[in-house]
Each structure stands twice: as structure tokens, then as C-alpha cells.
Amino acid sequence: MTYKNIDVYNLIKPEILKLRKIGIDTANLDCRLLLSESLDRYETIYNHQNIYISEKEMKKFKNLIQQRLSGKPVSRIINKRSFWKKEFELNDATLDPRSDSETLIETVIECYPEKLECLKIIDLGSGTGCLGLSLLGEYPCSKVSFFDTSKKSLEMVKTNAQNFDLLERSKYINLDWNFRDWHKKLLKIENNMKYDIAISNPPYIPTKDIKILTKEVKKYDPFIALNGGKDGLDSYRSIFFNLSNIIKSNGKVFFEIGKGQENDVTKIAIKHGLFPKEYKKDLSGVTRVIIFGIK
Numbered sequence: 009m010t011y012k013n014i015d016v017y018n019l020i021k022p023e024i025l026k027l028r029k030i031g032i033d034t035a036n037l038d039c040r041l042l043l044s045e046s047l048d049r050y051e052t053i054y055n056h057q058n059i060y061i062s063e064k065e066m067k068k069f070k071n072l073i074q075q076r077l078s079g080k081p082v083s084r085i086i087n088k089r090s091f092w093k094k095e096f097e098l099n100d101a102t103l104d105p106r107s108d109s110e111t112l113i114e115t116v117i118e119c120y121p122e123k124l125e126c127l128k129i130i131d132l133g134s135g136t137g138c139l140g141l142s143l144l145g146e147y148p149c150s151k152v153s154f155f156d157t158s159k160k161s162l163e164m165v166k167t168n169a170q171n172f173d174l175l176e177r178s179k180y181i182n183l184d185w186n187f188r189d190w191h192k193k194l195l196k197i198e199n200n201m202k203y204d205i206a207i208s209n210p211p212y213i214p215t216k217d218i219k220i221l222t223k224e225v226k227k228y229d230p231f232i233a234l235n236g237g238k239d240g241l242d243s244y245r246s247i248f249f250n251l252s253n254i255i256k257s258n259g260k261v262f263f264e265i266g267k268g269q270e271n272d273v274t275k276i277a278i279k280h281g282l283f284p285k286e287y288k289k290d291l292s293g294v295t296r297v298i299i300f301g302i303k
């Protein structure tokens with residue numbers, strides 16, 4: 009195979025211009041990520057580098073750029089997304105992890121600074137497993153049960169757990185929190201052992217707002233991972249209905265919420281035996297995570 013020695017910026021400049029023309033602000037980064045993927049390289053490629061590229065790799069790069077030009081997000085083209093300290097694989101059944109959700113990880117770490125604590129954690133609506141697996145990376149003695157109604161997303165969690173060598177401390181539970189007595193099935197699976205911590209980033213977009221989300225979100229993120237019902241709060245109602253039955257009396261609950269949902273979510277939680285302890289903002293100053301205790 010013959011390789012061409014080429015300057016990265018010269019290679020990607022025309023592609024950057026095409027992506028910018030259709031309004032993609034992250035054009036430079038996107039091109040470099042797609043180039044890394046084409047070259048099968050794990051590390052980031054920079055503008056100033058010189059690379060060797062074969063014809064086949066060049067063809068692949070052009071094809072990936074074409075997909076990006078059609079509006080497909082980079083994470084969906086390469087089926088990968090960096091979150092917290094790891095790179096997660098995605099599939100079409102999983103939400104593309106959002107950097108705002110890292111607020112939840114920071115909040116848990118602030119509340120539990122002793123990293124060698126052996127915590128039993130449940131990740132409700134686990135998607136790629138980005139929340140629970142990130143916590144397993146931080147707490148080497150802890151265990152996480154991943155709970156999702158989507159079998160395909162649980163398969164993705166398992167793959168990610170395997171990639172990070174975290175399989176032994178992970179459990180996969182395929183249940184639906186819309187089923188009224190979901191906690192009974194869960195406790196049976198867990199031999200009646202309750203959790204120290206529950207974490208969740210449930211679907212919280214009101215159904216009518218989904219159609220006004222960007223194409224990248226509404227076309228590529230699964231509807232079930234976005235749809236929070238009429239007012240966006242259906243999942244909070246279903247989860248809080250049974251949550252105090254599965255958490256230890258000194259346990260804590262960490263929930264991500266959508267913008268402006270803090271009062272409504274707090275009211276639902278109080279109705280079901282939880283009390284708010286703290287509200288945490290994300291980097292944009294939006295209240296993103298609520299910590300609850302058990303009454």
C-alpha cells in the first residue's frame with residue numbers, strides 16, 4: 009500500500025469550509041475526529057501535524073465527512089463519545105451522553121469524598137452506562153446495577169464495562185419503571201439488598217418540545233430516552249413512586265433535571281417520601297442536579 013505524507017491542516021481545510029458553510033461551529037474539531045477515525049488512531053490529531061495516509065484511508069475520511077455534511081453528529085458516525093474520564097461506545101438505542109450530565113458525577117464525588125467506600129449504587133435509565141461506569145471508575149470498591157427498559161442499551165453498557173474492565177462490579181437489570189411494582193421485582197433480583205445511592209438522568213423533555221429540538225437530537229437520540237410525557241415529568245413520577253423502598257435510610261438520591269424543573273420535581277419527590285438536600289448547577293448556571301435524602 010502506498011502512503012502519502014500530508015499536512016493535516018491542508019488536508020482538512022476544504023472540508024472545514026464545507027462544514028462551516030452549513031453552520032457547523034465545531035467544523036475543525038469534527039474534521040480532526042473523523043480523520044483520527046479514518047486512520048484508526050485513538051489519539052487526537054492536531055492541525056500542525058504531518059501524517060501518512062493511504063488511498064483507502066483517504067476514501068474513508070471523505071465518506072465520513074459526507075455523513076457529517078448530511079447532518080449526522082460525529083458521535084453517531086464514529087459511535088463513540090467522551091464522557092468524564094472515559095470514551096463510551098454508543099448504539100442507536102442509547103442517548104449520546106451530554107457533558108451537562110458530568111455535573112451529577114461531580115456532585116456524587118463531593119458528597120462521597122472517601123473513594124474506598126464500598127457503595128451499592130443503582131443507575132436508573134442507564135443508556136450507555138456513562139454515569140454508573142464513571143462512578144465505578146472513581147470508587148474501586150463499589151458496585152453498580154444498571155437499570156433500563158431497553159435491552160439493546162444494556163448490551164451497550166456491558167460492552168463499555170468490558171472495555172473498561174468493570175464487568176465484575178456491574179449488574180444489568182432489564183425493568184420498566186412504568187410498571188407499578190417495579191421495586192418488588194428489583195429487590196427480588198438484588199436479594200432484598202437496598203442501595204446506598206440512586207442516580208438517574210431520566211427522559212425529561214415534554215413530548216411537544218421534541219419536534220423543536222435540533223435535527224441532530226431528534227433524529228439520532230432515541231425517542232424513549234428523550235420523552236418525558238406531556239409535562240416532561242412522567243419518569244420522575246414513576247421512579248419516585250417506589251424509590252424510597254429501595255434506598256437505605258441513610259442513602260442519597262441524585263437526579264438530573266431539565267431547565268426550570270426543580271420546583272416540580274421537588275414537589276413530586278416530597279410527595280413520595282424524599283426531601284431535597286441540595287441543588288447543583290451545571291457550567292451554564294442551570295440547576296441540573298438535585299440531591300434528595302430519605303425521610
Ligand SMILES: C[S@@+](CC[C@H](N)C(=O)[O-])C[C@H]1O[C@@H](n2cnc3c(N)ncnc32)[C@H](O)[C@@H]1O
Nearest residue numbers: 103105133134135156157184185209210211233
Ligand atoms: C435521558 S436517557 C439517560 C441515559 C444515560 N443515563 C445518560 O445520562 O446518558 C434515559 C434512559 O432511560 C431509559 N428509559 C426510558 N424509559 C424507561 C422506563 N420506563 N424504564 C426504564 N428505563 C427507561 C431509556 O432507555 C434511556 O436509556
